Amino acid sequence: GQQLNQSPQSMFIQEGEDVSMNCTSSSIFNTWLWYKQDPGEGPVLLIALYKAGELTSNGRLTAQFGITRKDSFLNISASIPSDVGIYFCAGRYMNRDDKIIFGKGTRLHILP
Amino acid sequence: DGGITQSPKYLFRKEGQNVTLSCEQNLNHDAMYWYRQDPGQGLRLIYYSQIVNDFQKGDIAEGYSVSREKKESFPLTVTSAQKNPTAFYLCASSGLAGGSPQETQYFGPGTRLLVL
Numbered sequence: 001g002q003q004l005n006q007s008p009q010s011m012f013i014q015e016g017e018d019v020s021m022n023c024t025s026s027s028i029f030n031t032w033l034w035y036k037q038d039p040g041e042g043p044v045l046l047i048a049l050y051k052a053g054e055l056t057s058n059g060r061l062t063a064q065f066g067i068t069r070k071d072s073f074l075n076i077s078a079s080i081p082s083d084v085g086i087y088f089c090a091g092r093y094m095n096r097d098d099k100i101i102f103g104k105g106t107r108l109h110i111l112p
Numbered sequence: 113d114g115g116i117t118q119s120p121k122y123l124f125r126k127e128g129q130n131v132t133l134s135c136e137q138n139l140n141h142d143a144m145y146w147y148r149q150d151p152g153q154g155l156r157l158i159y160y161s162q163i164v165n166d167f168q169k170g171d172i173a174e175g176y177s178v179s180r181e182k183k184e185s186f187p188l189t190v191t192s193a194q195k196n197p198t199a200f201y202l203c204a205s206s207g208l209a210g211g212s213p214q215e216t217q218y219f220g221p222g223t224r225l226l227v228l
Contacts, residue, residue, distance in 0.1 A: 033216060033217070035219075040224070041221055042118075042219035044219070045217075088154065090217075099160065099170070102155040104152075
């Protein structure tokens with residue numbers, strides 16, 4: 001099955017730095033979702049986006065639904081140790097059934 | 113508390129054995145999903161069900177089977193035909209109940225399956 005292109009694959013940052021990651025698709029989406037997964041746990045929904053151009057925040061997290069409907073980004077400001085984990089984007093194509101496509105994830109590491 | 117539960121947390125399978133992973137939700141969601149996650153990989157869809165007594169194959173259905181006899185339950189059986197079953201299995205649900213847009217999926221805590 002088709003997958004999203006999510007980048008970067010991994011990131012190593014210092015505590016307090018801002019983080020940015022993004023996903024792109026070759027087809028138009030009508031929904032973008034961002035999840036975080038801790039080791040050995042299920043993904044937890046962070047932000048859901050339903051309209052092109054939509055910019056939504058959840059605490060230190062901000063995500064945007066790209067105007068072209070083919071991309072989305074997630075920013076984390078002032079990173080803290082508990083931000084460590086894998087971040088997944090997910091999207092649903094327009095005019096498709098209810099299946100959602102997931103990116104391969106961005107693994108965030110915070111250096112001591 | 114409302115949510116999705118999966119059991120067991122860890123499961124061991126012997127060669128040639130079928131095993132069943134449990135997934136239960138009390139969110140009143142119509143749709144339920146099973147995903148497989150391998151190390152360093154994204155989530156791959158095994159099966160999904162949008163309504164009771166109906167389900168569809170996902171991208172990697174071979175060697176797996178499911179049933180949807182009740183709205184709350186969507187068990188996954190890993191059959192002996194699945195030659196590489198070691199993975200982390202995630203169940204999810206979505207629906208209009210509680211105002212959740214149908215596109216938004218919520219995940220259970222996962223079951224890690226290991227082959228002996």
